[in-house]
Each structure stands twice: as structure tokens, then as C-alpha cells.
Amino acid sequence: MDITTTTSATQFTIDYAVVEEIAKTLYIRSLKQLPPDIKEGIARLEADERNQTARRVLGTMRQNIVVAEQNDNLLCQDTGLPIYNVTLGHGVTFDGMRLKAALRSGCARATHEHPLRSSVVHPLTRHNEQSSCGAEVPVIHIDFDDTPGTFSIEMIPKGSGSENNSFLRMAIPAEGVDAIRRFVIDCVVDAGGKTCPPTIVGVGVGGTSDLCVALAKRAATRPLGTRCRDEHGAALEEQMSAAVNQLGVGPQGLGGDATAFAVHVELAATHITMNPVAVNMQCHSARRARATVTAQGVEYGY
Template identity: 65%
Template structure:
């Protein structure tokens, strides 16, 4: 498990310093389409910040976030689950100590900070499975507080319909304004139970740009809400313009006949994530 520990430590640092290519491209697209002079200026500063971070080997944002590790295990892979969890925690703590990162994780009552980016049930670890042979992928997401505070859940009734869910999303974006460091990715969860719906919204907000909801009806809502939100005039950092959001992403799950839950989770313009795939042929970072 030393290999997993090393990967998890490297991914944390990589995610904090290197913005994914799709987000860089998204910022450039918004810069081309922005009609507000102020909006263009702010987007330009964001692009420069990314370049400076890479040039100086520095982190993109002072908020090192709540560390999230998403593990996807394929066919014919054997892991000791308890040791996997321990290796992820060790890697997270090592990255924090060895790179003098600000630990943003505290006890919710005492507010004690262990200075390791770890705590009770943190880092957050999600494990899923897919059809790939002899492959394990590890994704690290440092979820910043500013955007994570833009999280909402509403247990609508079926009679409220899809229109009420869309209205809930738009109203929350208006309510948040510039507090979530736009341009954002607006993650929307539809269906499931209350906890699953919130998890779906987090999956949606951390999906790569230009990815599309695999459900046809969910994909339609993505297009509709993406257009609507960029007509609100909130703009970069809430100072006006068309670039309020890179996109709205939707994830869905089946739900109960008497429920119609909707959840929102926001990702800020510094949409950080890093991935590694472990195969018999070696380790590939992306």
C-alpha cells in the first residue's frame, strides 16, 4: 500500500498546483464570449493566476479544501479495504506536512486543527467499481469552503414538477451571487434519497467540462439551465457580466414515487482535481 500512499500524497499537491486542461480551456472560452469590460479584466486575472502558479510551482488558491478521494476499482483487482483507507489518510497527511500546506480541516465542535488535513471521517473517501480490467483509478479533489458553502437540498413533491427543481437551482445561484467565486460549475442532483441527491450534486459539480449527463432528460436540463444562469448578469466574482458559470451539470438517480429531491453543489472557478490510473503497466497521472 506504500504505492497508494505515495500516489495520494502526489495527487493532493498536483491538484492544488495544476488546474485541469478543461478548466483552462473553459476560462479562455468565457474570456472570448464575455461582453463586460470588468468581466474580461477579472477573467484575465484568473488566467494569469493559473500561469503564475505553474511558473512558480505554487498553489492556485490558499484554501487547500476538504480532501476528497474517489476510488474506482475494476475487475480482478485485490485490495485490503482497511489498509487502502489507511494508505489514503497517510498520503493526505504526508502531502500536508511535507509541502507546508495550510490544513483546512478542524473538529466541528472544538475547532481543533490537527495540521494534517485529516480528521474524523476526513479525508472523504468514495469507492465505486467499473468494468475495466486490472485497473484502479484514484481521483483527488480539494473542495474549497467558499464553493462548498454553496450547497443546498430541497425535498420537493412530485406535484411540484421539474419546473420547481429548475427554479430552485436558479434561485440558489442568484442568492449566492459572487460568494462562490464565479465563474462556477453548478452541480445539480435530481432524485435518490436526501443523502444520495447531495452526493449526485457533488459528482456533477466536479465532472470535467463538456461532459454530458448520460440521461437524455438530464442533458436537456443542463443546456436549459446553463443558458439561463449566464443571463443573470452575476458575472465573474459577482461583479457583472455573462460569465457566471462554465456550465450546469446534472446527475440523476431513481427516487421514491412520493419524492422529488433536488440538490445544488457549486464548484468555483479554480475547479481543482487530479487523477491517477494504476494498471499492470504502471501508473499514469492526468
């Protein structure tokens, strides 16, 4: 399949029909195939779990993953709010409106052609277009990096069980890092079993209120095993990952050690008079799928 209009090995123009097909494929793949780091995370938590009930719950989660993949079925009935994260490297020429339209069309095609349950409704009338699309949905983020001749599309279906447990606090600098720690702990306790733990607890610190919440979402959907690029953020991740698993919430809120796979932190500079902190959580079925596109073709992964 010819995927690009090529001018050199590191420069090409995006083919929007291909983007549409990728958007469709990623939505379906993300709902059926759990990333390897999450599978390994569940196995690790089960091996370390001391609570017998919690071990049974984690075992059931692992079996659900196996059955879904063997039967080419969905990991969870909640097809989530669709999020596409697009990253464009050097030399990639694109039309932003055509790119957004292609992603939206691919999302709708996945819903109609698979078919998938559409969980997206108008916030006031609750009307469902039955396309997993609506005003400002799918959510589309576009960013850039210095990789030559490459662009990637990541698809994250964010279920409401985890998304409902989203929190923001506009802390003040005088409260220090202790205020961040207390807020994260309070949020995990408040969420309890509603987030379908074990979770990935995403923490955003700094920026403006809207950026802080976006950072928390980015942190919650990062692969397990990755670390905050800021050394202070990485240290906070390590401290809080240990702390939340001493709370006893456990898998599905039924008690145990495995409350979270990890706490992930993302940081941004902020104003001298404030220190925003946000929490966003990802459920145990931390679904995501990725496609990397070059002039040579498309490679799917996580």
C-alpha cells in the same frame, strides 16, 4: 518502481505504499495544476464576455493560473477539504481498511512534507490536527467499474467558498421539473459572488436526501464538456447552462455574462412521493487530479 503483486495482466493486488504515495502526489498536483478543460473554459468565457470589468477579472484568473504553474505554487490558498474518489475494476484485489489508511496517510504526508495549510478542524472544538485529516476526513468514496485490471484515484480539494453554497430541497412530484429549474436559479442568485464564479453548478435530482447531495457534488466536479448519461438530464443541463448565464452575477459576482462554465446534472431513481433536488457548486479554480494504476504502472492526469 514495483507497484503491484501481479498474478496476470488483468489481476493484481494493490500495493498500499504506492497508494500512499499517489494520494500524497495527487493532493499536491491538484492544488497547483488546473485541468486543461477548466483553462479552456476560462479562455472561452473571456472571449465571449461583453462586460469590460468581467473580462478584466477573467484575464486576472488566467494570469493567476500561469503564475502558479510557472512558480510551482498553489492556485489558491484554500487547500480545501480533501476528497478521494477510488474506482476499482475487475481483478483488482484489495483490503478496504488498508486502502483507506494509505489514502489518509498520503493526505497527511502531503500536508506535512509540502507543506500545505491544513484547513480541517473538529466541528465543535475547532481543533486543527495540522494534517488535513480528522473524523471522516479525508472523504473517501469507493466505487467499481468493469475495466479489467485497473484502478483509479481521483483527488478533489473542495474549497469552503464553493462548499458553503450547498443546498437541498425535498420537492414533491406535483411541482414538476419547473421546481428543479426555479431551485437552481434561486441557489445561483443566493450564492452570488461567494462561490468565486464562474462556477460549475452541480445539480443532483432524485434518490434519497443524502444520495441527492452526493449526486450534486459528483456533477459539480465532473470535467467540462461531459454530459449527463440520461437524455432528460442532458437536456436539463443545456437549458440551465443558458439560463444561469442570463442572471448577470458574472465573474466574482461583479456583473457580466460569465456566471457559470456550465450546469451539470446527475440523476438517480427516487420514491414515487418525492423528488429531491440538490445544488453543489465548484469555484472557477475547479481543481482535480487523477492517477490510473495498472499492473504496468501509474499514469497521472486529470
